[in-house]
Amino acid sequence: MTTPQQFQSSDRRIDLDWVRILAFGLLIFYHVGMLYVSWGFHIKSVHRLTWLEPVMLFLNPWRLSLLFLVSGVATRFMLDKSSLASMAGARSVRLLIPLVFGMLIIVPPQSYLQIVESLGYSAGFFDFYARHYFAFGAQFCPNPCIVLPTWNHLWFVVYLWVYTMALLGVLTLWPAGADWLGRKLAVLLAGPSLLIVPCLLFVAWRLVLFPAFPSTHALFGDWYNHADHATAFLIGFLMAKQEGIWRNVEARRWVALVAAAVCFSAFILVRAGLFAPSPALKWGAASAYGGYQWLAIAAVLGFARRYFTADGPVRRYLTDAIFPYYIVHQTAIIVIAHQLHDTGMPAGMEAFIVIIGTALTCVTTYEIVRRIACLRPLFGLRAVPRTVLRTEQHQLV
Numbered sequence: 001m002t003t004p005q006q007f008q009s010s011d012r013r014i015d016l017d018w019v020r021i022l023a024f025g026l027l028i029f030y031h032v033g034m035l036y037v038s039w040g041f042h043i044k045s046v047h048r049l050t051w052l053e054p055v056m057l058f059l060n061p062w063r064l065s066l067l068f069l070v071s072g073v074a075t076r077f078m079l080d081k082s083s084l085a086s087m088a089g090a091r092s093v094r095l096l097i098p099l100v101f102g103m104l105i106i107v108p109p110q111s112y113l114q115i116v117e118s119l120g121y122s123a124g125f126f127d128f129y130a131r132h133y134f135a136f137g138a139q140f141c142p143n144p145c146i147v148l149p150t151w152n153h154l155w156f157v158v159y160l161w162v163y164t165m166a167l168l169g170v171l172t173l174w175p176a177g178a179d180w181l182g183r184k185l186a187v188l189l190a191g192p193s194l195l196i197v198p199c200l201l202f203v204a205w206r207l208v209l210f211p212a213f214p215s216t217h218a219l220f221g222d223w224y225n226h227a228d229h230a231t232a233f234l235i236g237f238l239m240a241k242q243e244g245i246w247r248n249v250e251a252r253r254w255v256a257l258v259a260a261a262v263c264f265s266a267f268i269l270v271r272a273g274l275f276a277p278s279p280a281l282k283w284g285a286a287s288a289y290g291g292y293q294w295l296a297i298a299a300v301l302g303f304a305r306r307y308f309t310a311d312g313p314v315r316r317y318l319t320d321a322i323f324p325y326y327i328v329h330q331t332a333i334i335v336i337a338h339q340l341h342d343t344g345m346p347a348g349m350e351a352f353i354v355i356i357g358t359a360l361t362c363v364t365t366y367e368i369v370r371r372i373a374c375l376r377p378l379f380g381l382r383a384v385p386r387t388v389l390r391t392e393q394h395q396l397v
Contacts, residue, residue, distance in 0.1 A: 013073065017319045018308040019300060020070050024322045026063055028329045028362075030056065031153070032354050035337050036347065042114040042152070043334055047347035054268055061289055062296040064156070065202075065232040069297060071160055072236025075167065076178065084168050094380050095161040098327055101378040102154045106331050108133050110152050113338045118144050147218075153330040155217035159226075162219070163233045178237070185235075186242040194248045195256055195298060201231055203290030207283060232297070246305060253302025260295035263288045324369055324379040325362040332361035 033056050034041040036049040078087055112128045115121040119140060121128065132139050135148050151158060171177055188197055209224040216222045239245045249256075269275070270285040336357040340350050369375045377383055 012311075013077075014311050014315065015301075015304040015308040016070050016073055017315055019304045020067065021315070021318045021322050023063055023067050023070070024326050026059055027067075027326065028333075028358060029355070030059055030063065031330050031333050032351060032358070035333070035354070036351070042110050043117045043338055043341075045337060045347065045350060046341065047350065049347060057268060057271070058264065061293045062300075065228060065293055066297050066300060067156070068160070068163070068229045068232040069236035069301075072163075072233040072238075073240040075164060075233075076237045076240035079171075079178065084172055088165060088168050091161065091164050093377065094382075095157050095164075097377050098323075098380040099151065099154055099157045099161070102157075102327055103149050103151050106327060107150060107152045107154065109331050110334050111146055111148060111150060113334055114144060114146065115140050117338065117341070154327070155219070156326075158219055159217075159229055160233075163230050167234070167237065179241075182238045182240070182242050185238045186244050189239070189245050189248065191248070192252075194245065194252060195259060195295060198231075198235060198294040198298075199291045202228065202293045203287045205231070206286045206290035206293075210286070228293075246301075249298055249302045250305045251302075253299055253306065256295050256298040256302060260292055260299050263292035263295060267292060320370070320381065321362075321366045324366045324381065327379055328365045329358055329362055332358040336361075 031041075033052055035043070035045040036047055037053050037056055038048065038050075039053075039056075078090075082090065108129055109125065111133065112121075112125050115128070121140075123131075133148050137147065138145050139148050140146055205224060205227040209227050213221065213223040213225075215225050217225065267285050267288040270281055270288070275281055333354055336354050337350075340353060343350070345353075365379075369379045370381060373384060
């Protein structure tokens with residue numbers, strides 16, 4: 001049967017562009033939600049929205065793994081256009097320059113406002129930046145005990161760079177590995193195995209690694225997250241050019257959706273404390289969580305391949321803009337929320353202002369950065385010749 005996906009440009013996966021855009025968009029809303037739930041975050045609103053936690057838990061198991069999978073797919077297609085060495089250089093420029101810039105300029109206000117709200121620090125931002133931010137160790141212990149300098153939400157960039165470099169190192173020793181393993185994966189994930197085999201991996205990581213290595217995003221010792229995210233990245237890399245896997249994903253999208261709903265329901269019911277605690281129940285909840293991760297990813301990919309095929313200026317604009325949005329969004333959220341902390345406004349109005357303010361900050365930052373050639377690499381944008389940049393600006397007027 002002919003599907004809309006078959007009519008897409010051969011060098012562009014429009015559906016995965018939309019998945020990446022929507023996943024990063026959800027990340028922004030997720031971080032706004034972190035202001036209002038009981039889980040730890042850099043700062044908190046005075047309001048607590050208990051109904052929001054199940055919504056956050058609906059997104060939490062799969063949102064980041066999905067981004068790593070899409071990044072793995074992109075990495076595979078990029079290899080068709082460059083050598084291993086040139087790709088290593090290009091990815092380092094695109095990821096490490098924004099990382100260093102972000103740690104020096106974008107992230108520090110987050111740490112500063114965290115200690116202002118948690119400890120009542122009153123010496124001012126520049127005092128904090130000069131005296132504490134470059135301590136290269138733990139500061140303000142025992143509460144909140146921040147290791148400075150920090151990358152905070154930019155941990156994703158660090159992990160993506162590490163996985164990419166490790167993969168390129170393997171391919172240097174085994175150039176045929178990508179195609180050979182991709183074909184093996186296509187056989188392994190044929191038929192219903194698509195929804196079973198990856199689940200077993202994610203369940204294993206949840207059962208075995210998560211209890212011993214809870215999430216830290218500190219790179220070293222963060223073994224559960226590494227197993228989880230590197231698995232998603234490698235699956236995406238290997239399945240990228242396996243059309244049979246993608247057809248299977250699309251064909252089983254409804255089954256994946258229903259199975260994901262069942263797993264999520266089981267997990268949330270156990271978490272709600274409706275059953276007497278027991279080791280078996282704990283293992284069952286962890287298994288449901290791990291299974292939900294992959295099934296939700298498979299459902300998203302299947303429906304995206306089927307329906308997210310429309311291209312146009314919005315997709316092209318957001319594909320370029322979403323990474324700069326990601327770099328600045330969390331600082332915008334924290335700065336705006338801090339300013340609203342003692343205003344006494346209702347939670348709904350406060351959240352609305354934080355969301356709108358963050359969106360405007362993201363858009364404004366991108367619109368400025370993309371027009372200034374020297375700023376583009378700092379936000380992960382390709383360096384554009386000044387003549388091209390001026391032409392683009394003229395066309396947008």
